[in-house]
Amino acid sequence: MHEMIRTWDGAFVVTHHDAPTGAMVYIAVHRSTPEAACGGTRQRSYSSPERALQDAMGLAETMTLKFALLDLPRGGGKAVIDLPADLPAEARAGLMERYGLLLESLGGVFQTGADLGTSVADLDRVAGKTRHVFGTSQGRGDPGPSTALGVYTGIRACLQHRFGSDSLDHRRVLVQGLGGVGAPLTRRLLEAGATVLGTDVDTGQRAHFEENPGFQWVAPEDALTADCDVFAPCAMGGVLNRESISRLSCAIVAGSANNQLAQPEDAELLQDRGILHAPDILISGGGALYLLGGDTLGWTGEEIEARILGLGQRLLEVFRQAEERGCTTQSAAVELARSLRQQLDRGGGS
Numbered sequence: 001m002h003e004m005i006r007t008w009d010g011a012f013v014v015t016h017h018d019a020p021t022g023a024m025v026y027i028a029v030h031r032s033t034p035e036a037a038c039g040g041t042r043q044r045s046y047s048s049p050e051r052a053l054q055d056a057m058g059l060a061e062t063m064t065l066k067f068a069l070l071d072l073p074r075g076g077g078k079a080v081i082d083l084p085a086d087l088p089a090e091a092r093a094g095l096m097e098r099y100g101l102l103l104e105s106l107g108g109v110f111q112t113g114a115d116l117g118t119s120v121a122d123l124d125r126v127a128g129k130t131r132h133v134f135g136t137s138q139g140r141g142d143p144g145p146s147t148a149l150g151v152y153t154g155i156r157a158c159l160q161h162r163f164g165s166d167s168l169d170h171r172r173v174l175v176q177g178l179g180g181v182g183a184p185l186t187r188r189l190l191e192a193g194a195t196v197l198g199t200d201v202d203t204g205q206r207a208h209f210e211e212n213p214g215f216q217w218v219a220p221e222d223a224l225t226a227d228c229d230v231f232a233p234c235a236m237g238g239v240l241n242r243e244s245i246s247r248l249s250c251a252i253v254a255g256s257a258n259n260q261l262a263q264p265e266d267a268e269l270l271q272d273r274g275i276l277h278a279p280d281i282l283i284s285g286g287g288a289l290y291l292l293g294g295d296t297l298g299w300t301g302e303e304i305e306a307r308i309l310g311l312g313q314r315l316l317e318v319f320r321q322a323e324e325r326g327c328t329t330q331s332a333a334v335e336l337a338r339s340l341r342q343q344l345d346r347g348g349g350s
């Protein structure tokens with residue numbers, strides 16, 4: 001683990017053992033100057049401490065790129081709490097309070113909000129101990145619907161680029177993960193006339209949509225091979241790998257999951273198969289615009305919405321640059337993020 005931290009291209013990592021529960025906390029700060037670092041807090045059980053640390057570091061780096069693409073002057077960070085598999089639900093409250101104290105002791109160098117496994121109620125407990133948290137029930141709350149609006153806008157931009165029309169009428173979209181982002185996304189897509197193939201490892205989510213004639217349930221093990229126009233991964237990262245890419249039966253991949261590509265080379269495999277990929281560092285930006293814009297930059301609801309809808313234009317810009325340079329959409333997005341970050345460092349940007 002020492003070697004992983006030493007060779008990481010980020011600023012620093014804080015590791016913390018929560019003795020009462022046995023949970024381990026990893027706060028990876030990729031960049032903390034000149035502005036504070038921000039990023040969500042993810043809670044789940046990992047198969048090894050190395051995987052948890054790796055996830056925190058990889059996701060923190062992603063946040064630096066994401067903020068740059070969103071013209072948000074913030075450094076990237078991420079907290080991962082590796083929960084013991086059998087942690088009783090009642091133990092969670094104390095863990096959140098102690099986590100709040102930990103953030104407070106860092107003096108605001110890392111500020112956090114929701115991510116996979118962390119609810120608004122969890123954040124409210126954190127907020128009892130520190131100011132360095134946003135998206136609580138006193139603030140903007142759940143960012144999921146805003147992330148979903150960004151993905152919806154992004155999907156339409158992809159359809160426009162690929163088929164020359166952004167209409168969702170009769171398009172088939174597979175939504176993987178019907179949780180905080182996938183559920184509101186599914187609602188929007190159904191309203192726009194799309195057929196949604198929905199899947200979730202938690203089969204209970206099926207009941208929420210079953211009544212809708214445009215919804216079809218797909219068993220999780222059949223999700224990757226289902227025939228569709230758009231595959232929208234809205235659950236775990238790493239879903240795009242050599243094996244899964246060879247089985248995909250879609251024209252477009254556009255979803256909110258962070259770090260969808262298991263390996264950087266997988267972007268080329270998608271390109272070789274003629275599949276248009278909306279880089280997740282851009283299309284998943286709605287939640288960050290909502291939380292940071294609303295809770296720390298004082299934007300109004302209309303301003304936030306306008307910025308989220310602007311993600312579609314930026315995505316089209318990335319597709320154009322990728323075509324011009326003959327590179328993958330992922331490389332074009334990373335390159336654009338780096339140049340926007342440099343502009344921010346020079347005091348430009350918006």
Ligand code: PHE
Binds near residue numbers: 143
């Ligand atoms: N975790 C979400 C994301 O990665 C929302 C979030 C954004 C949380 C920014 C904190 C800071 O986009």
